[in-house]
Amino acid sequence: MSKIFLLGKPQDVITQTFFSLCRTAGHQVHIYDDIDDVESIPEEPLEAHELPDFVIICHHGWMDYHSLPEFLEALSEEHHPIVLLSGISTSGYATTYDTPFFDREVISRLIMYSPLAFYQGRHVIEFAPTKATDPEALAKAKNLFQSLQVKAYEITDTPGLVLPRVLAMLVNEAASAVMEGVASPEDIDTAMKLGTNYPEGPLAWADKIGIDVICQILDTLVNEYFEDRYRPVLLLKQMAGSGKLGVKTGEGFYIYEGSKTELEETSS
Amino acid sequence: MSKKTDTPPVETIKRVGIVGAGTMGAGIGQISALKGFQVVLFDIKEDFLKRGRTQIETSLAKGKARGKLTDDDLQRVNENLITTLKLKETAQCDLVIEAVPENMALKKEIFQELDALAPDGTILSSNTSSLSVTEIAGATKNPDRIAGLHFFNPVPLMKLVEIIRGERTDPRIIETLKVFAQAVGKTPVIAKDTPGFIVNRVARPFYGEALRLLGEQATSHETIDEVLKEAGGFKMGPFELMDLIGLDVNFAVTQSVYEAYFHEPRYKPHIIQRRMVDAGLLGRKTNQGFYTYDSKKA
Ligand SMILES: NC(=O)c1ccc[n+]([C@@H]2O[C@H](COP(=O)([O-])OP(=O)(O)OC[C@H]3O[C@@H](n4cnc5c(N)ncnc54)[C@H](O)[C@@H]3O)[C@@H](O)[C@H]2O)c1
Helix, strand or coil: CCEEEEECCCCCHHHHHHHHHHHHCCCEEEEECCCCCHHHCCCCCCCHHHCCCEEEECCHHHCCCCHHHHHHHHHCCCCCCEEEEECCCCCCCCCCCCCCCCCHHHHCCEEEEECHHHHHCCCEEEEEECCCCCHHHHHHHHHHHHHCCCEEEECCCCCCCCHHHHHHHHHHHHHHHHHCCCCCHHHHHHHHHHHHCCCCCHHHHHHHHCHHHHHHHHHHHHHHHCCHHHCCCHHHHHHHHCCCCEHHHCECCCEECCCCCCEECCCC | CCCCCCCCCCCCCCEEEEECCCHHHHHHHHHHHHCCCEEEEECCCHHHHHHHHHHHHHHHHHHHHCCCCCHHHHHHHHHHEEEECCHHHHHCCCEEEECCCCCHHHHHHHHHHHHHHCCCCCEEEECCCCCCHHHHHHCCCCHHHEEEEEECCCCCCCCEEEEEECCCCCHHHHHHHHHHHHHCCCEEEEEECCCCCCHHHHCHHHHHHHHHHHHCCCCCHHHHHHHHHHCCCCCCCHHHHHHHHCHHHHHHHHHHHHHHCCCCHHHCCCHHHHHHHHCCCCEHHHCECCCECCCCCC
């Protein structure tokens, strides 16, 4: 049994999935809500027996360059848990060269992971150690994944790993086609499902994950590669900027009414 | 260029002319005849027409063996489909679908002939998967009666049809083609004439990013395929798909979209594609692509 701190919003799919997987596996699990919620940062350093073995960052509210080290320091100055960093969030990349915030102790216990499959109810994870991750920490993380009964794939540390990168770029392409008036979102999704057998249309899929999250993955790719190829198309940024984030806000490429999973096509 | 007449395009399709009895032409002829349309299938040689007929018979026999088609269905296709070596006969239809090889000069020539032969009101369409419908139509006197009608391979199985709206296509034609596509059992989507239309454009990153990940040695091609299937729910991974499509075909599509968009970086081909094509590792058809296939298996 391990002690696990989840840093994320309790209502978020990722946090919820980890919470139930951890519970089922018999781990002790505690959720820390958003960093803005100052109460959630322990005031007094925790007792040794209360310290976590793993800190899993589920939500990008925690991905700020300052809040995570602050949180870890607040826990304890001597104890260093293994940190799993979500690779689908702002600055969601473990070893970017301008990472000033992690000291070597933290980096040696840092592993990036992608929980994108959780949005489709698939218990699959991709993960990547940094170039400086301690092999022992990596082995422990693998054991954790095994105990959670998730299928885990080890990848080399790469911005966006595999699925987040491929999917965000598919969404970006579909969004550019919408923006250029090539076809309607409905027709684009239908075409990709029937013409090439995709499990979901990329735009409905993006609505499920969140347009903000898609933009964050693309931002990470732009920041790391400095390539035009990865820039999010204007439409995605405008949607993210105006709160059309998809299912969670009731509108994205489609409009969602009543039941959050019920998809209603926009009349436009 | 001015319009020949003011005759409106036909609203109800009954007779369908098909130019080119190859993989796609024969397939489109088969499903149209099956759904009760009168089909006139044209090719330039008797042998090619025969080959088209054989393809249709084989496909129908399979459908029957699987219990999906009845003897009545087979008979209906037989009655409804005729073949011809005269383009004029194929042009005397409500809708003509061109399915000759993917070559702009050839397509322009055929559309000029069709435009001259077909009665006013006849709708002319191309099954092209990568050429500009606007450019093809621009070579004729009546570009307003021309649209794209992009079926997918194999035609009897694939549900999708992309209807392509050229710059000068009459909007009424799009509606008529939509009804026709539904009548032959397909789901139509409508796309503006842009490189790759919908599917061949939006699918580009699936291959492009996978190739980049492989090029950077993020992991093996097997793992990339497996992650996309297991984590993403894709039925096939990008490397399996490239092997199936043929690396040469996939590379050609990538290049054509990249060129057509004036070197937009998102569509940039990858050096791995070129090397594999140069090496003759084309996928399943050469028994070796990203994966190795057993030559004894069909
Ligand atoms: N094969 C596919 O997967 C696929 C899928 C979608 C669209 N397409 C498009 O469909 C079209 C046809 O492709 P295909 O795979 O059926 O090719 P194919 O080579 O199987 O068939 C082409 C046919 O056209 C005939 N032909 C050649 N010159 C001709 C002429 N001057 N007049 C009339 N017929 C002529 C050939 O004899 C042959 O029977 C192409 O534009 C292609 O891009 C192909």
